[in-house]
Every structure is written in structure tokens, then in C-alpha cells.
Amino acid sequence: MNILVCVKAVPDMESHFTLQSDSLHIEDSNLVYKMNSFDECAVEEALKMKEKNGGEVVIVSLGDDKTVQVMRKAFAMGADRGVFLNNASFKDTDALTVAGLLHKAVSDFKPDLILTGIQAEDDIQAQVGPALAELFGVPHASVVVSVVLSEDAKKIKVKRELEGGTLEVVEMSLPCLLTIQTGINIPRYPSLPGIMKAKKKEIKEIKLSESDLGSSKVERVTLLEPQPEGKVEILQGDAKSVATQLISKLKERKVFN
Amino acid sequence: MEEEENKMAGKILVLIEHREGKVLDYNWGNLGFAVTLANKLNAEVSAVILSAVILAQDSASLVQSVKSKKINEIITVHDPKLEKYSPDTYAYVMQNLVSQGDIQVVVAGHTSIGWDFLPKLAVRLNVGLVSEVNGVEGEGENLIFKRQVYNGKLVEKVRVKSKPYLLTVERGGFPDIEEGGTPQVSNVSVDLSQIEVRTKIIEYVKSEKGGVDLTKSSIIVSGGRGLGKKENFQIVKDLAEALGGDYAASRPVVDNEWVERDRQVGSSGKTVKPKLYLACGISGAIQHLSGMKKSDVIVALNKDPDAPIFGVATYGVIGDLFEVIPALIEEAKKQGVH
Ligand SMILES: Cc1cc2nc3c(=O)[nH]c(=O)nc-3n(C[C@H](O)[C@H](O)[C@H](O)COP(=O)(O)OP(=O)(O)OC[C@H]3O[C@@H](n4cnc5c(N)ncnc54)[C@H](O)[C@@H]3O)c2cc1C
Numbered sequence: 001m002n003i004l005v006c007v008k009a010v011p012d013m014e015s016h017f018t019l020q021s022d023s024l025h026i027e028d029s030n031l032v033y034k035m036n037s038f039d040e041c042a043v044e045e046a047l048k049m050k051e052k053n054g055g056e057v058v059i060v061s062l063g064d065d066k067t068v069q070v071m072r073k074a075f076a077m078g079a080d081r082g083v084f085l086n087n088a089s090f091k092d093t094d095a096l097t098v099a100g101l102l103h104k105a106v107s108d109f110k111p112d113l114i115l116t117g118i119q120a121e122d123d124i125q126a127q128v129g130p131a132l133a134e135l136f137g138v139p140h141a142s143v144v145v146s147v148v149l150s151e152d153a154k155k156i157k158v159k160r161e162l163e164g165g166t167l168e169v170v171e172m173s174l175p176c177l178l179t180i181q182t183g184i185n186i187p188r189y190p191s192l193p194g195i196m197k198a199k200k201k202e203i204k205e206i207k208l209s210e211s212d213l214g215s216s217k218v219e220r221v222t223l224l225e226p227q228p229e230g231k232v233e234i235l236q237g238d239a240k241s242v243a244t245q246l247i248s249k250l251k252e253r254k255v256f257n
Numbered sequence: 258m259e260e261e262e263n264k265m266a267g268k269i270l271v272l273i274e275h276r277e278g279k280v281l282d283y284n285w286g287n288l289g290f291a292v293t294l295a296n297k298l299n300a301e302v303s304a305v306i307l308s309a310v311i312l313a314q315d316s317a318s319l320v321q322s323v324k325s326k327k328i329n330e331i332i333t334v335h336d337p338k339l340e341k342y343s344p345d346t347y348a349y350v351m352q353n354l355v356s357q358g359d360i361q362v363v364v365a366g367h368t369s370i371g372w373d374f375l376p377k378l379a380v381r382l383n384v385g386l387v388s389e390v391n392g393v394e395g396e397g398e399n400l401i402f403k404r405q406v407y408n409g410k411l412v413e414k415v416r417v418k419s420k421p422y423l424l425t426v427e428r429g430g431f432p433d434i435e436e437g438g439t440p441q442v443s444n445v446s447v448d449l450s451q452i453e454v455r456t457k458i459i460e461y462v463k464s465e466k467g468g469v470d471l472t473k474s475s476i477i478v479s480g481g482r483g484l485g486k487k488e489n490f491q492i493v494k495d496l497a498e499a500l501g502g503d504y505a506a507s508r509p510v511v512d513n514e515w516v517e518r519d520r521q522v523g524s525s526g527k528t529v530k531p532k533l534y535l536a537c538g539i540s541g542a543i544q545h546l547s548g549m550k551k552s553d554v555i556v557a558l559n560k561d562p563d564a565p566i567f568g569v570a571t572y573g574v575i576g577d578l579f580e581v582i583p584a585l586i587e588e589a590k591k592q593g594v595h
Binding site (some may be wrong): 139182216220 | 283373374376389411414415417460476521532540557561563580581
């Protein structure tokens with residue numbers, strides 16, 4: 001069973017984001033990047049299947065230099081090798097272009113299963129997975145929270161999450177693509193031997209030129225800070241003083257009655 | 258459809274998402290959004306209902322619930338293969354409808370249906386798709402769409418350089434469509450005989466009843482990933498008890514099995530509207546906000562002043578929850594709240 005997992009390096013969302021002067025990009029020289037949390041669950045799910053059914057887990061990622069450490073993390077968890085599409089302006093490409101580039105880069109590999117996270121924490125689009133399924137010509141299911149492979153490894157039964165907590169049980173034949181939701185598993189920490197081995201695993205780097213990126217159909221015109229919906233009253237002081245103020249205010253508002 | 262010549266510049270197709278015979282409630286906001294957009298584009302709004310059976314004008318409840326809305330048209334397509342949702346059939350039917358008329362925009366919710374099939378349609382039509390739109394500016398050819406990025410900490414505005422525009426709409430992002438319309442219902446036939454439905458829905462599993470019913474709680478203290486680990490979650494429970502309320506959690510807390518799944522608030526959990534919602538160590542991702550932002554009083558406790566949760570809060574405390582929560586428990590006991 002050969003599995004392709006798409007991963008993305010994203011900044012830690014607890015960072016303070018500042019805008020570059022072009023108002024199109026964030027200042028990212030001092031940000032800490034990590035693996036998109038949905039992708040981490042996708043890697044874990046792939047490794048669990050590999051442990052059961054054998055085969056190879058291949059990581060593919062489009063990004064800049066920050067991507068390499070994220071791919072190495074997937075290796076340290078247990079993935080076998082990677083394909084790295086390197087271009088520093090990848091952030092300006094729309095999701096469908098990204099799906100096209102990923103597809104082209106791995107079109108010689110015939111995976112039985114393709115996994116992506118539902119969405120990236122930074123762009124929050126949830127497009128690449130289903131678009132990639134269309135390009136590969138395989139069926140897909142999104143927001144997957146459980147996966148069961150049939151005995152003969154030809155079919156897969158998944159639960160996908162609908163709004164409000166209802167689950168949809170869906171069956172399809174392999175090869176197929178799943179977009180993974182958090183909660184499907186608790187991703188493992190890389191082991192020390194895993195980290196040692198990761199250094200030797202192969203990353204095939206493909207340097208993309210600007211023309212490879214082509215022209216995107218969705219184009220950012222500006223990036224800005226959100227305007228808060230209401231007016232929040234920030235309570236000032238140390239913990240004790242803040243607590244006294246807050247409880248008094250809540251009592252005044254009669255929330256406890 | 259093509260013979261319907263009028264002064265309007267094309268149509269906006271809005272997919273009506275339904276399940277087990279019921280129109281899902283977020284569709285009304287999607288239609289509300291489509292009307293705003295229609296005014297900007299001078300276009301008509303057509304609601305599209307896909308179903309297995311012929312939706313006779315007066316009997317079928319699916320059509321019935323849409324028929325009173327202020328839109329121009331309802332398009333129904335029926336085929337046994339449309340009994341349940343599948344990306345294969347939905348993408349094919351919408352592609353077919355796009356090819357039949359002057360379609361300016363295709364709209365669906367940013368939901369397990371909308372985000373599931375629209376990327377497929379976008380690839381087929383070779384056009385751009387904008388996800389989770391929560392605002393639109395400009396007129397005519399110069400439309401700009403607004404959406405959240407970076408977990409809600411920033412907003413981006415985008416332009417689309419292809420037509421038709423494909424859009425998924427943020428749930429709860431727009432006011433519901435107005436009542437009082439008399440849309441005409443037209444049945445369009447689409448030949449699905451060549452289409453194989455590759456994903457088969459076997460059943461729906463409803464979330465288990467039982468445990469606490471957070472939708473009835475008047476005070477909720479909710480904890481997020483900021484708690485750090487399972488043992489630490491106890492202070493959230495303690496604060497809930499001190500305030501006479503129930504405890505709840507964001508999704509990562511549930512995913513990591515720190516608390517039970519029936520405590521999850523948000524788009525894939527419970528939607529709550531208590532008198533007090535106190536969010537501790539929760540960043541305020543859009544999927545969390547959609548489950549609690551209608552609460553009467555919202556208190557946000559977070560060490561990150563940029564956390565989007567402050568955007569919906571009544572009171573904010575910027576600080577370390579491990580200091581503030583114990584102080585709150587003590588103060589609640591001292592002032593006697595219940
Ligand atoms: C399809 C889909 C459905 C989803 N459904 C839901 C849902 O129903 N409910 C839901 O909650 N999420 C849902 N999510 C996930 C959502 O996108 C977020 O990932 C999630 O809400 C984040 O949870 P959090 O705020 O606890 O964690 P984080 O975003 O990691 O935030 C943790 C916060 O804690 C703060 N913090 C850390 N330490 C401290 C400290 N010592 N003191 C004070 N503050 C501290 C940080 O500043 C940060 O803001 C869904 C996602 C998808 C894609």
C-alpha cells in the first residue's frame with residue numbers, strides 16, 4: 001500500500017503577525033514554522049496504515065526553505081521519502097495552481113491512497129485535497145475522522161464529519177483521496193532513532209521557476225487586521241484585581257441570577 | 258433557460274444543501290449573500306435543489322421551504338443518483354447547469370458539501386474558487402471578496418480573474434434571506450446515465466444523546482489548547498463549579514481526549530447561547546466562534562492580545578490563565594455568586 005501525504009509548513013498561529021509594507025504578505029523572517037496540524041494527523045494515519053499493510057509513505061510539499069524541516073519531521077515520525085517543490089513565492093499561488101503543481105510533481109508515482117489535511121491553518125481554504133482528487137481522477141472524501149480498510153485492501157470505509165457533529169459513513173474503492181480532520185488520531189512524537197534516520201532519507205528537490213507557478217486566478221489584493229465586531233472592554237490590573245472587577249461586573253449584569 | 262431573455266446580466270446559482278429531507282439552516286445566509294451579490298452584478302438569484310424525486314411545485318417540502326424566499330427562481334434537477342450527496346454527481350450537475358446558461362456565480366456553503374465538491378468543479382471549469390467568503394465589496398467587474406486567514410488573525414481581500422466565480426460562504430457570515438418572494442420553479446433535466454457515483458453513503462451516525470446538554474446551560478466555562486495538558490483542565494472544571502455553570506471545550510481539547518466529545522462547542526460540536534460564556538485559552542477560530550458568539554456575555558481570557566476571541570468578547574482579560582483562573586475561583590467564593 002503506497003501512500004502519498006501532502007504537507008505544508010505553516011507559522012505557529014500564536015505568533016504576532018505583522019504586515020510587510022506591500023500589505024500583501026506577513027513579515028515571516030522571525031516566525032517559527034511547523035507542520036500544519038491537520039497534515040500531522042494525515043502523516044500519522046498514513047504511518048498506521050503502513051505499519052499494518054506495508055508499502056511506502058511519500059511526503060510531498062510545496063514551499064520555501066522552511067519546508068525542509070517539516071518534511072524531516074514527517075520522516076522522523078516514519079515516512080520514507082519526500083518530494084519538495086521549492087519556490088519562495090509559492091504563497092502567491094492560488095489553491096488550484098498548488099494542486100496542479102503537486103499533481104505534476106508526483107504523477108509518476110501511483111499511490112493507492114492520497115492523504116491531505118482538510119485545510120492549512122494559514123490560508124484556511126480546504127481546496128487542495130478535493131482538487132487534487134479530481135486531477136488524479138480518483139474519488140475522495142473530506143473531513144475524515146476514521147478509516148477502515150477492507151480485508152483485501154481494495155475498499156475503504158471512512159467516517160466523515162458533517163456540521164453539528166453528525167458523521168457520514170462513506171465507502172469507496174482505492175485508489176482514493178482523503179482529507180483528514182484532527183481527532184482521527186493523536187500524532188506520535190518522533191523517536192530519537194527516528195530523528196537520526198530522518199537525516200538520511202531522500203528529499204527530491206524540484207526548483208520551480210516563476211513561469212512554473214503560472215498565473216493564479218484568485219489574487220490577493222490586500223491583507224489587513226480584522227475590525228472587531230463589538231467593543232471589548234479589556235480589564236486592567238493583576239490577576240486578583242482583574243478577578244474582583246470581572247466578578248463584580250458579571251454580578252451587575254445579573255448573569256448569575 | 259437560454260430563451261429567458263431579460264435585462265438581467267445572468268444568474269447566480271446557489272446550491273441548496275439538504276439532508277434527509279431537510280434544508281440545512283445555513284442555506285438562508287447563503288441566499289442572503291447571493292442577493293447582496295446579485296444587486297452588485299445586476300443578476301438574478303436561482304436556488305438549485307438536487308433530489309432523487311420530482312419535486313412537484315406544491316407538495317415537496319424541500320421546494321416548499323425555499324418558495325417563500327425573495328429570490329428569482331428555483332431550479333430543480335432530479336435523478337435517482339441524486340438521492341444522497343456525492344461529489345461526482347453534484348460537480349457534474351452544476352457543471353452542466355453552468356454550461357446551459359449565462360451563469361455569473363456559483364455559491365455553496367463553506368460546509369462538508371460546499372468545500373467538498375466546488376474544488377472539483379473549479380478544476381473542471383478551470384476557474385478560481387474563493388473559500389469561506391464573509392464580505393464583498395465593489396460593483397460589476399470589480400468585485401473584491403473578503404475572508405479570514407491566519408486562523409482569523411488577519412483578513413485578506415481577493416480578486417478573481419476568471420468567470421463564473423465559484424464561492425463558498427462563511428456559515429453565519431450573512432443575514433438570512435428575506436421572506437416574501439414568489440420564485441418560479443423550473444425543472445431542468447440533466448442526463449446522469451454516464452456518471453458513476455464512486456462514493457457510497459452507507460449511513461449517518463448522529464452524535465450520541467445523553468451526558469450534559471450544553472445548549473440549556475446558562476453559564477459555560479470553556480477551556481482550550483492553552484490549558485496545555487489534560488491534568489490542567491481541572492481548573493476549568495473548578496471555575497465552572499465555582500460559578501455554578503457547566504464546563505465545555507474547544508476541539509483540540511476533545512481531540513486530545515482531555516474531556517468528553519459532548520462538551521465540544523463549535524461548528525462540529527454544540528451551538529450554545531448561555532448568559533455567560535467564559536473562554537479560557539481559546540484562540541477564537543471561526544469554527545469555535547460559530548458555536549458561541551451569540552452568547553449574552555462573553556469573557557475572553559488569553560495571553561495573546563491578538564487572539565480573535567477578543568473580537569467577539571464583552572470583557573477581555575489579557576493574561577496567564579493559570580494565574581487568573583485561581584483568582585476568579587477565589588473571588589467567586591468571596592463575593593458569593595450563587
Ligand atoms: C471542519 C472543521 C471543524 C471544526 N470544528 C470545531 C469546533 O466545533 N470547535 C472548535 O473549537 N474548533 C473546531 N475546529 C478547529 C478550529 O479551527 C481551531 O483549530 C480550534 O478551535 C482551536 O482551538 P483552541 O482555541 O483551543 O486552540 P489554539 O488555537 O491553539 O489556541 C490556544 C490559545 O490559548 C492561548 N494560551 C496559551 N497558553 C495560555 C495561557 N497560559 N494563558 C492564557 N492563554 C493561553 C493562546 O494564546 C491561544 O490563543 C474545526 C476545524 C475544522 C477544519
